Amino acid sequence: MAELSGWLDDYFWGAMVVLKVFGVSLTMAVIFGLMGASAKLSKNRIANKIANAYTITFRGTPEILVLLLFYYGSAIALTKIVQIFFPQMPFVDIPPFWAGSLSIGLIVGSYATETFRGAFMGVDPGIVEASRALGISNLHTFFYVRIPQMWRLALPAFGNHMLSIMKDTALISIIGLEEILFVAEMATAVTLKPFTMYMIVALIYLSITTVITMVVMLLEKHANRHLEVAK
């Protein structure tokens, strides 16, 4: 384990990068998911079609292809635009962090779309009517009645989406982000202990996913507390 000590710092900072990607992708996935769900539930047929195309595309394409397309595709597009103004510019790089986080956000957002849509439809319309009948405004009904119920229904699937995001972060190393897989590669080159170095990456991921699982379990327990009393 002696060869490991020099690399602990690097693994730590690599893990921080992973967590940052996780945070940004998660936020994006929630936003895209809510947008997708509203589009699917709206009466506007064009919005329906766009949302359907979105979910079919991103659920049917391998994550790595989406990532490569965004990374190289946007670099080319951006280069062309920049070259209009600075013709001597050879190439514009897109930061892998943003290309990666956006891709993961879009991919998992397509799954979250279905989750949110299902949760929205799963709320008993009678409860919403009861709230309106009490004279509570539409907006208040949405935030105080509908959202808390939706949240409970969406949680189990959303927990799985969080785990997917976490595991998908590993892909960003492919487009050159310097996170833990990158650290493992460097460390392997020096120590010639690839199994050890990649296993550490696996264990780091395992600990993070364990924490996520536990947090989701606690949240579920909290969200379902009103059901426990009945037993």
Next chain:
Amino acid sequence: MKDNDNEAKIILQDVCKSFGDFQALNNINLQVNKGEKIVVCGPSGSGKSTMIRCINRLEEHDSGKIIISGRELTNEVKDIDAVRSEVGMVFQNFNLFPHLTVINNLMLALKLVRKMNKSKAREVAMGFLERVQIPEQADKYPIQLSGGQQQRVAIARALCMNPEVMLFDEPTSALDPEMISEVLDVMIDLANEGLTMICVTHEMGFARSVADSIVFMDSGEIVEMKPPDEFFNNPESKRTKAFLSQILSH
């Protein structure tokens, strides 16, 4: 019927069973002889279902003895499946195999346990479907039948095994009122043919006309056991009186 009429089919001696802190059965003693029909009644949670589930070893009793046709049910009984195949059971919720057609529900155990070939099993199964008067439903799936029809299929499925004893666990409780009588009619026929039966039910009309004895249970105990006339006209215990006044007043 050359056997001795008093041959004991089921003997329960000091049977106890608890779920955690809850004492479900407390020193149950019961003997059922060949051809006898016993109706078990009592408030919910009184241990009726637990008792007949123990007889089929769907629950394991904690202490005491249960003897079925001379074979004691213990952990050592290797061929519990053989004992079970001699004891037919009809459940409250029918519990038909949803993925099998009616006829296949009947044929499954005939083929696997009785080792009959397909055509023989089919013949036997059709015979019992005719007996419960639904041979025309043979190739339907359970979900396509009404509740009363499903329960009759379940009875036929148990009868196929030619059991020495039939256990009924509230067979009409899950049925819509208009379907209760078609199931009870089948059960009355069986009783008249001399089948040994233990039946947990709240159908007091059925109990009155069919039962040799009525067993009243409360809090895991057998409070009293009497022939129907005496049971309804002369109940001894206060608990029995209270129970009877409740269910007969409606």
Next chain:
Amino acid sequence: MNLQIYLILESIPKMLTGLGVTLQLLFLSAVLGLSLGIFLLLMRISGRWYLSLPAFIYIYFFRGTPILVQIFVIYHGFPQFEFIRDSVFWPILREPFGCATLALTLNTGAYVSEILRGGYLGVQRELHEAGMALGLSKLHRFVYVTTPIAVRIAIPAYSNDFISLLKATSLASTITLLDMTGASRTIVAETFAPYEIFISAAIIYMVMTFFIQRGFGRFEKYMSRYVKP
């Protein structure tokens, strides 16, 4: 941006070769993974802790870590050990195809066993009891009562896992394998036309996803024929 049609046409042969590799990876690891999943399921429901605990840990590890990391541990990591290099499996583990198949199998096996367990647990307890009351043995109950019902319950989730597996085969491209994604990447590296190539590849994956979904949908309909009146 002008899409160059001739580029797409030119790259079709390479892509088709890649598609072949993708399908080989998919079906090989699906079959092996299903067998592994059934094996793990039997361990988990055996009721013996020395079988169920290792299965639980195995599943926990493979579901809790990224498949890409698993591929790297196997491809880059295994050669660290001399006993692996000396073993009879070395001819398989030396090749990227063998490593990718192994990683995908181990990964999907963990997921499949959980899916099957979900189906198994979804079978009502009362149906086990009905089987017991008829005197069916434990084995007979498992084969004739539990399994057909559990399979029906598990199909939708299994269909999703199969699609995930298809998508995961693309990660084989990270260990130099020329599957469809790998082939696309080499073509893009030569021509630098990411839109044309990656989008074409994505469309092929989507078409495959569509047919997989439809196939399983039909199977589910057949298995559910007794659920609706």
